[in-house]
Amino acid sequence: MVEPAPFQSVEVHRAGLLEGLPHGFLGRRGGVSLGEVSGLNVGLGSGDDPQAIAENRRRAVGAVLPGGRLASLYQVHSPDCVVVGADPWSDAERPHADALVTDRPGVVLGVLTADCAPVLLADREAGVVGAAHAGWKGAIAGVTDRTIAAMVALGAEPSRIVAAVGPCIAAVSYEVDDGFRARFLSEAARNEAFFAEGRAGHWQFDLEAYVAARLRAAGIAGVECLGLDTYAQVERFYSFRRATHRQEASYGRQFSLIAAG
Template sequence: MQAVEVNRAGVLDDIPHGFLGRRGGVSTGAVAGLNVGLGSGDDPVAIAENRRRAVEAVLPGGRLASVYQVHSADCVTVGDAVWGDDVRPHADALVTDRPGAVLGVLTADCAPVLLADREAGVVGAAHAGWKGAVAGVTDRTIAAMISLGAAPSRIVAAVGPCIAATSYEVDEGFHQRFLAQSSDNGRFFAPGRPEHWQFDLEAYVAARLEAAGIAAVERLGLDTYVQPERFYSFRRATHLAEANYGRQFSLIANR
C-alpha cells in the first residue's frame, strides 16, 4: 500500500500539519488516489477512507473539521462540537485553539494556507482561490486567530500546492479586476498570448499574508497542474476533458 504523501513547511515544523496530494488513497478511475472531495462524484466509502487516512497521517486520533467551501472570505471558529461530513458550515477558512481538532481545507489548484501561533496554541487553515483571496480570506483568518489570543507578530503561515503562474492563463477582464483593487497588483501578472496574462496566485496570496504583518510566510512552490501523479488539478482535468477531478487535503492541528 502506497503511503500518504505529506508535504510539510519549515515554518510549521513542530506543528502537526501537512499539505497532502493524491498519493496514498483508495479511490480509482479519474480521481485515483487520496481523493477527499465529497462533491467529486467518487465512491463515498472510498472518500471516507481517504479522509480517515489523511487525518491519521497528520494527527493520529485527531477530530476532523472541514467546511463546505464556496469561494468566500468567511472564516469559522471550531470549538468542542464534533463536526461530521454532513455538518459543514459554508465558509472557506477555519481556526481553533482546541487540542485534537484537525482543520482541513480542500483544493484542486486554489491555494491552501496553513497558519499557527505556537505560543497562543491557535491554528488556522484557509482555502484561497482567486475570489476568496481578493475578498480577504487570509485577512479574515488572521483576525479570527487574533480573537482567540494569537498575535500577528507570532503567526507563521505557509502556502501549499496550487496552480503556478506558468500554468494559470487568465483574460484581460480578470487582470483588470486585480488592477482595480490596486495598481500594485500588476506585479503578479506576466504577459501571455494576446489579451491574456499568466497569474501568480501563490505570490499574490503570500503578499496578502505579508501585508498583514505576520512573522513569516513560506511558499512551497508546488504546481498542481504539472504533476498529475502527485496532485489533483481542476484546470488540468478540464483541459483533458476528464469527466471529474479529485480534491486534496491540507490539514493543521493542535496536539
C-alpha cells in the first residue's frame, strides 16, 4: 500500500516569466516509485506499479495546485493540440495529442517528458494557459505553433503570451546523425544554427534552442529557457536516452504542469 506524503517533498522548478501562476516543471524527486524508475514517475505506460503512479500524480498536482483537476494526454509525438473544458477526461480516456490549452480555472494541464522539451505558456490577462510536449518530431511539425493558435482561439493575444521551456536533453548530451540534421535543414537552412559538429558523421542537436526559436518566431511576448539537462542529472530527472544507453528495462516520465488559477 502506498502511503500519502506531503507535497513539499516534490522538487518543483519554476519559471520567472510564469511567476504568480500555478505551474511547475517537476523531476523525479519526491515520489514513491522504486527500482529503475525510482522517484516521481508519472508515466502510465512505464510498466510501473499503478498505485505508485497514481500517488505520484497526486503529489505532482498537489505541489502545483492542491485540489486541481488534472488533464493529461496519450502522447504520440504529434503537433496536435486539444482544448480542455471544466471537467477533464479520465486517464483511460486521454486523447492522442501532444499539447493542451484551457481557460478554465482549477484545471491543471500536464505533459510528460523524458528528454523531450516541455513548454508551458500563459496569457495572464486572458486567463488562458497551454502546455506542449515538444520532442523533435512534434517541434519540427509545429506543436508550439498549434498550441499558440489554440490559445488565441480562446481569447489570448500572441503579444501577451509568455512561454518557458523546461528540463530537456541538452545539446552536449544529444548526438544525432547526418540524416537527422538533413531533415531540419530541409525545413529551413537557418536550422543549421542548432547543430554543432561532433564525431564523424554526427552532430550535437540543441533541442531547447530550436524550440525557443520556434516560440520567438511566433511573435509571443517572451521565452524563458531553464537550461536543465535531463540526461546529465541522473538524480533529478528521467531520461529515455540515458536509460537506453544503460540498457535499462524501462524509464520514468516527469510532469510539467500549469493552471490558469
